[in-house]
Amino acid sequence: MKKKNITLKATKINGLPWILPAFIFVVGIIYYSIFYTFNLSTLDWNGLDPVQTRVGMSNFTKALSDWVFWKAIRNTIVFFIITFVIQNFLGFILAAILHTKVKLATVHKCLIFIPTILAPATMAPVFRLLFSPQGMLQDIFDTLHLGITVDWLSKPNSALFILMIVAVWEFTGMSFILYYAAMSQIDKEMLEASRLDGAGNFRTLWNMVLPNCKGTTVSLAMLGIIGALKTFDIPYLITTGGPNHATEFLGTYIYRQGIRQSHLGYAAAISVMLLVLAISGAILINKMNKGDEK
């Protein structure tokens, strides 16, 4: 037995040396970037001037009294809640459907996933025109004599909603793929047993499938929070954060402050706050998940 254990130990490969170079490089850059950004956040600097003025924590106190910053936070929360619920609901249902006998299932899977891999830069002008009074949607409404004007991107109340539609369209594929994989891991005998007990489709989905996909839901929640916090491409390319900051997110505001207005220190301060929010969100989700498990 002792000889067998020695042999087993000898054949175990230590993976650490293999990942070490990449690990140091990636982590090194990440930590360097974080510390550098924190240093920037204590400066009043335009990013190019040789003169940098140290201002301590005043960029952070400025952010806390900045209405646009709080608008961006509100937009992020609303964006996360609504897109998370809709994306995952759709992804879950589509995954369940495609686990049944559906014709051309592979084609459907591809079609559902394609939006996820499309570049936002190519989608954004399409959606901007689609939702404009000169776009295809307006043509359809006019043909049907519905009397609706498609000027939703120009209105503060509806512009955010349109961005959420775009985000749901883009990322439902991701939820779908993860739920599909999770459902594939569920023991089929368990599902058959529930059928024998008389459970219908809805009951099976709700009481058997959904609980078994909890890990996926938690992962999607974590990704969703981080994704919502760093949302940039869709609002920037479609509305540039307007009209009048109605679709401002932390990412777009950081860009506006750092690049357009050359307040790099202030932009860095908001970036640090974004990092803190992202870490806090991830810890919260994790704790809630562990609490449920207990």
Added chain:
Amino acid sequence: MKKARVVLVVLVALMLMMTTVLAGCSSSKKTEDTSTETSGEVVWWGWTPGSPTNEKYIAEFNKQYPNIKVTWKQTSIDDYDAAIKPALANGQGVDAFEVSAGSGNGGVRVFGGQAIDLTDAVKKALGDDYKNKLNASSITTMTVDGKLKGLGVGTVYSGNLWINQDLFDKYNVKVPTNYEEWKTACKTFKEHGIDGFVQGAGQGAFNMDTFHAIADNVSPGTFTKATRGEVKWTDESIVKALELWKGLFDDGIMQKGALGLQQYPDANNLFMSQKAAMVMMGSWYTSNTLPDTMKAAIESASSSEKPFTLIPINFPDIAGTGKTGSMFGDLDYSTAVSATSKNIKAATTFAVWLGTSQSGQQIIADSLNVVPSLKSATPNWDSVKLVNPEKQNDAVKKYLENAMSSVDNARFAGINADMNQAMMDVLAGVAGGTITPKDGAAKLATTQADSK
């Protein structure tokens, strides 16, 4: 456990080493200039006027300097700052780059620190009396801390509208000169399925032009005085101008959904594809009266329409004061030379040629994109062929003469980045009804007081 602790210490040490190495990697090394005044490779960054015009300038330059290879690198106006900042900070890949007046897009106040002083180069080219040979603003707005950081290529002016005269003729619509005529014209065009007036009000800079034009219509010069702090932003003429601005949206002059569109590419494409009859653009739009430039613009709009008769008209007298025709302008762009370029001499030759030479400024004049900085360069109307010379020649000449005669009415040069943002926010807010004109004016006043 001991082994794990050793591994952890080694990891932390290696990470600290990595961060130190990265922190030490800076571009503070002095770069060697490998070019000469007649040979080298220059990468020229900018946002305007765009291909094919820039390539025409380069081709003309190469007739005199065949051994200086110039490559034009274009970004959109909105992406320019984001693209060039890291390139300049990195110190590589930028030899000559465009800058503008003030601290807005490509502002010399932001980017001038990365550029060399061109005073000696200009003196060498034009003599000690160079200031008499160039437009005053091309010197004053490009001088930062006593150093000439950019050479002005040409000035653009705004304050007018451009119309598609062919559409006006087709639908028998009167060219508007006041508010009621403008409303009527827009209504008539709408009945025929096209927008009367189109603006990408989602792109704030062009809203500022419209607002400036309205303010000058209400009380000429007040806007410029307000930017200098000589008049308060809460002045009743400014509030009136904001009310009139809102009226454009409420009364159907601004097309529906204007706040959701960008001036470039959306509004420009709609106008170029003849889905709109009027647009507010400035003197940079004059180049679209040339057949080649207009064809390229129409193709970019994914349209197969033929070139049309593009005519400039005065901003309608919407305030009813009779005070129209006001134009305001800045240097559209200047050429700066990067202090960390490996081709400083060649890049300087290019910048000086473009901004001060008769041949360089003549091609600028003939492109009708900007009004050249060199006083002696004017468009050669004998060789410039417009789309519809009969209807356009006189109108365009008169328009450019009027623009050039505008005095002391800067477009963006007097507005810093914070005021720029505040003005865009106020105009969008007033248009969208989320802020009243009075409160908007107050916000401008507060921002001006708080900003540096």
